[in-house]
Amino acid sequence: MKIDWKLVKKISETPGVSGFESAIRNLIIKEVSPYCDSIRIDNMGNVTAFRKGKSDQKLLLAAHMDEIGFIVNYIDDEGFLHFLPLGGFDPKTLTAQRVIVHGKKDLLGVMASKPIHIMSPEERKKSVEIKDYFIDLGLPKDEVAKYVEVGTPVTRERSLEKLGNCINGKSLDNRISVYTLIETLKLIKDEELPFDLYACFTVQEEVGIRGAHSVSLAVDPDFSIAIDTTIAYDVPGSIPRESVTKLGHGVAIKIMDASAISDYRMTKYMKGIANKEGIKWQPELLPAGGTDTAIIQRLNKNGAIAGAISIPTRHIHQVIESVHQEDVKNAIKLLSKIILKIDQFDWSHQ
Numbered sequence: 001m002k003i004d005w006k007l008v009k010k011i012s013e014t015p016g017v018s019g020f021e022s023a024i025r026n027l028i029i030k031e032v033s034p035y036c037d038s039i040r041i042d043n044m045g046n047v048t049a050f051r052k053g054k055s056d057q058k059l060l061l062a063a064h065m066d067e068i069g070f071i072v073n074y075i076d077d078e079g080f081l082h083f084l085p086l087g088g089f090d091p092k093t094l095t096a097q098r099v100i101v102h103g104k105k106d107l108l109g110v111m112a113s114k115p116i117h118i119m120s121p122e123e124r125k126k127s128v129e130i131k132d133y134f135i136d137l138g139l140p141k142d143e144v145a146k147y148v149e150v151g152t153p154v155t156r157e158r159s160l161e162k163l164g165n166c167i168n169g170k171s172l173d174n175r176i177s178v179y180t181l182i183e184t185l186k187l188i189k190d191e192e193l194p195f196d197l198y199a200c201f202t203v204q205e206e207v208g209i210r211g212a213h214s215v216s217l218a219v220d221p222d223f224s225i226a227i228d229t230t231i232a233y234d235v236p237g238s239i240p241r242e243s244v245t246k247l248g249h250g251v252a253i254k255i256m257d258a259s260a261i262s263d264y265r266m267t268k269y270m271k272g273i274a275n276k277e278g279i280k281w282q283p284e285l286l287p288a289g290g291t292d293t294a295i296i297q298r299l300n301k302n303g304a305i306a307g308a309i310s311i312p313t314r315h316i317h318q319v320i321e322s323v324h325q326e327d328v329k330n331a332i333k334l335l336s337k338i339i340l341k342i343d344q345f346d347w348s349h350q
């Protein structure tokens, strides 16, 4: 299995901040169409690719397509843009970044703040807050006003690159999972599926797992699996029990995070498959944060037998997120086997 660099680059670099996912949605629809029986796009903009299985038990897979970004909430007299974040940001990650302002046309901007030279000694000691930043488009107010209005979305500008054994770029949370799900659909395209498969690409996860609500209600799944990134804090300064996962140590099987406990049968099933198929994996227990799993597990009639697979990610929620190529390949392999063998496990409560 090889990484499709052209595709992963396109998926990472295509803009799609929460609530403004049109460009990435169109790319996903184009990429998955050849590998499913039908596609449904709901009113929120979630995309569900359906494939009929032998039995009508339902397996829902969910990867969120949105990325963290910003929205313009004020344009000042000098033409500088002020904004609100869409998604969780550590303010220090905004320093010295280029951004793309998606107005009537895309404009390049820089995320700017006060130079250290003119900060008072007290200011230097304080950590910078999101409200201390503004966007400089290099244009006067009247030019800015032609293209940008309050409510215009903004994304981070960064190209995807190969970095050692890794894939490095912006928005790998969660575009690497979008890539993983698309590649999984390709890998199983000629296989007969045991259960009906709903491969969902959800919107607005980063602002509070919102798109997954309508998807879960619509599909009403028996089984659900989210695909997302997780923390790999395996870097200088970390201690082993803090690392959550380690880059290159395999695809992560989620045991729990702050918003969901994976079904004990699902984790047993996943681990069994990984061990039998020789797929390198590691457990994930994340003390804070959550994924679409939280909603697709419980927002349906009977509750779903839910789990999640995660792709270890260093420097998460920064524009230089790194994932290991082998972990991505293992995620694709594991997900495809999970889909194909799901009817071969005893799912009764024990």
Ligand SMILES: [Zn+2]
Pocket (backbone or CB within 6 Å): 064, 173, 174, 205, 228, 229
């Ligand atoms: Zn995510």
